[in-house]
Amino acid sequence: DWAYKTESSPGSRQIQLWHFILELLQKEEFRHVIAWQQGEYGEFVIKDPDEVARLWGRRKCKPQMNYDKLSRALRYYYNKRILHKTKGKRFTYKFNFSKLTVVNYPLWERGSCEQPWQIWKTATVSVSQVMRKG
């Protein structure tokens, strides 16, 4: 449950959207729905916006969730420097992993021999630590 806690509000156990996005990106079963962009570090493409919104809505118990609302939440990350939009590329966003690059570089280049859960866990911890520093 540590992964679902916020740095700012330790009491909150609600999962945050960018955690959820990383979680989906970590699992092969969702590669047809959302996936890392080949070559671009930290960049990902939402291949099925409706499905991502549906999954997010299910997690948060918000059945009325859709991509319009989800994308608004993503847009709030721009000022927070968690994400930014890749302009010109449809449904494409990019994580700000500039500091993570120094801390934990070959994270996304790793082979699939490692446990998905562990990779995701490592990713979330590293990102959280970076966010706390920044």
Place this chain on the structure above:
DNA sequence: ACCGGAAACT
């Protein structure tokens, strides 16, 4: 599709 203000919710 994408943006971002405004208000409401937890």
Place this chain on the structure above:
DNA sequence: AGTTTCCGGT
């Protein structure tokens, strides 16, 4: 604080 909801504008 982190969304969710709604929406006018580009």
